[in-house]
Amino acid sequence: MAALEIAEPEKLDDAYTMLGTEEGSIRPMGGGTALMLMMKAQLFKPSKLVSLRKIEALTGFSLSVDASHIRIGAMTTFSELEQSPMIAQHLPVVTQTMKTLANVRVRNVATVGGNLAHGDPHLDLPPVWSALGASVRIVGVDGERVVPAEELFLGYYETVLAQGELIADISVPVRPGWRFFYAKVTTRAEHDWPALGLCVGVRAEGEVIADVSLVLSAAVDKPTRLKSAEAALRGVALSDAALAMAADAALAEVHIEGDGRGSAAYKQQLLRVHLGRAIKHVMQGSASA
């Protein structure tokens, strides 16, 4: 790893100036956990990193006055969310996801914004934010725009963010009556990158799945909403037949690639099994619901 410059601006405007708008070797840095790995592997050789840790506008998280949504600053660390009683109360699936996300040292520095901007489809939180219906506020020298979390990703390590644009914060709706669960399916060791990440949310009315939100990650090139599977389940009473139909629909609508964590055919089987199990799990209202 060669020597490089690290800047720590305190104002957004200074950060924009430092980053510029030309694609190149200057990159913003949140916690740096992913960047450092890429730099150690010599996959990425920055000339300058712009650390965002001193920019106050990107920090903090709070529940809105009407309790309808939670704003989470991009530089919020995972540990801050993990240890927050407010998050545990309103977004229990986030607290649940933290338990198997990397390790405590990573969680202490990794940030919500950096994690999204990295665009790695194997990360645990992007599918969770997508399933929850979060929106992402993007700021830049030309002003700001808001995109749904699930539309942030274009493909493998690709996002809609342009050079010089930063994620300022995300807004996560609090959804009374819904229960969410994130299934992290590892195949090589208990602690591993997921072969399959699946965030499942339901609004149940008795045995009926009144509404449902399904987002798949890791086995696909970006967090992907399983729209056909959702349609197959919406308004349907929970049954093995319904789950089988949803799994068929899911398998038909996504392209799963094989890799070191499993062949394509095996991951399809994992999706079939874990989709059904996750939905049953949230319908029963147990654990992190």
Added chain:
Amino acid sequence: MSAITPPPFASRSLPRLEAREKVTGRIEYTHHLKLPGMLHGKIFRSTMPHAKIKSIDTTAAAALPGVYQVVTIDDIRKVIPNPYYGPAFHDQPILADGKVRFAGEPVAVVLAFDKKIAEEAAGLITAEYEELPAVFDEIEAMTAKVLVHDELKPAATFADLKYLKGKKGTNIALDYQLRRGDTEAAFARAEHVFEHTFRSQQVMHVPMEPFVSVADWQDGHLTLHTASQGPSFVRIEIARLLGLPENKVRVKVPYLGGGFGGKLYIKLEALVTALSMVAERPVKISLTMDEQFFMVTRHPCHFTIKSGLDASGKIIARHCEVIWNGGAYADIGPRVTQKAGFTSAGPYDIDNVTINSYAVYTNRPPCGALRGFGAPQTAWAYECHTDMIADALKMDRVEFRRKNMLREGRPQASGTPLRDAEIERAMDHVLDRMNWSAPFDRGSGNIKRGRGIGIGFKGITSPTTSVAIVNLNADGSCALYIGTVDMGQGSDTVMAQIAAQVLNLDPASIKVIHPDTDVTPYDMGTLGSRSTFHMGNAVRIAAEDAKQKIEVLARELGLPQGANLPLVDMMKQKYGMQAGNIIGTGTYLADYEKPDAQGQTTKGTPFWGVGAAGAEVEIDIETGAIKVTKLVNVADVGVALNPKAVQQQLSGAGIMQLGFTLTENMVFRDGQLTNGSLADYKIPTLLDMPKSFINEHVPNAYDAHGPFGAKGGGESTTIALSPAIGNAVADALGIRIYDLPITPEAIFRAMQEAKGAPLEEDA
């Protein structure tokens, strides 16, 4: 002598002597070493598995500010004219010599005072190759036209390899043979014949301290500081390479952060030596975790085992065809091939045995010794095979083992009789801890449960020598000079205990002097479970020698018997002041007889390593996900001199083998390693530990030849663990897995195959 805590000092769970220094981060490792004017080397590696090197362009690297020099084999030849090394074959060039034989092979080295600059410059080197056809699979390599080496170059060190000298046109580096009885005739009269083939994958040692060596060449003599398990061998081999007497080569070894057989023989030592000679400065190379995959690994193994049984279920014939994928350079593979070949028929009493064991070159990273010298790969085959035969004959799996088990005094396949080897008691101890006779829950819903056992044994590398020096200072304090490397196993503590036992000292008061070939005497190496037995005996003999010299001194001084005058007073009387030393020396060479052409010998091993294992597994039949819910490891270590250290050795070996069984696998595509980092090569973590994990030694065992009844136990629990799990999976599902590792996908595929609905493979 000073005040005494009551004996026995051996056979106590004494805390490790170095524990405080280790946990407070103050212990000495080679990684910490900095010498004045020292350069750091960074290796540029081959991207081709088999190719001629057309050119190496080092200009951009050499031009980078801060780069001292870029070195290729041409520079090395100027200081070492014949730059080939290896313990069994002199087949490995210090840097690639006109040709590369595996992807990842060192081709050039950048030297710089700043490690980061060296790293950056290495990224600027380019090489042009003419690609050659390559061979990766051991079976193909047996008969392939593609040759990894044009000619075999056995090292002269081992007499039994001489017949291979100058052999051409083959990838078979060594063919070990054992013949006992008349196997063909026995198969002809057998009532039942079974034949199965099992495979083990390529895995790596993953020591937490990666390889690191520093060479300092000055005025015709060399000092090496290195994380090595075998300083004496390093000295011999480097002295040979340089044409120097052994006293011009000094090898110093502090503590090691794990070795597991990887840090044996020559690893980085030849390279840093050559670099230091070229640059005329001290040179250090420390590998990254990821580079370790290209240093040395464990042999993939392809084992076809065939057994003939009589009507009563007695095994009367066994044929073992074992093929070891040794990678591009032989390293100690030929020894693995022999040692593991030797016991590949398993711990059973079989009159007619044929064993062929082949070390084969391929275009993969080299393979060497790894915790068990091949025994775990062979036991994977013979213990799965055992269950399969028992099931086919509808015999109880335990009783079938008892019926055929090799017992005390009976000759093993080599003709060496079994001695002080508690195979049956190890198995019984496992059965007891498994509650084998109690009803067993077979699971419900999508969970199926099963359980299995395995037993195994290994021979110990022989003949080998250990030498120890016990030095009593004039004040009675004691220092122990030994070449055994404490790499985490606790050897310092145990050796101090042995000396303390003889000399009636407090073991914690003994100073253990670490390997320094200018100071400490010869030891063959810290390997193959040999230290407690061989060095332990040498230490015992040295301590007894010192004790005898004290008695002689007492007589000389006219002291009455039993006077027990402190040593300091005796020395004052003798020398007129506090002066002088009592030096005790001990050399231990185990009894050994070279096998004949049929592989027969009555003294093939100094002792037997014995391990037994039991596993309970839970399998999710919808995904193949497997959980080992209970794991029992039992080893016969003779008398456990330090029961706590023994237990840690047994559990450590168990965890390691658990990884080799379930998760670890070096995956190659066209000769390129695709998962060469710990993010993708998964060693087990705490989360993968079985909920119930029991590691114990056979109580009241005793090895008559070991120091105070002890023998080694560093490898014993690696041997039978994989088949115990494989047998548990078969017990749960009725489906046999033949290839390691046993991954969820492998299980799911096998289940689909059995259903006649095989899962599609990736294109």
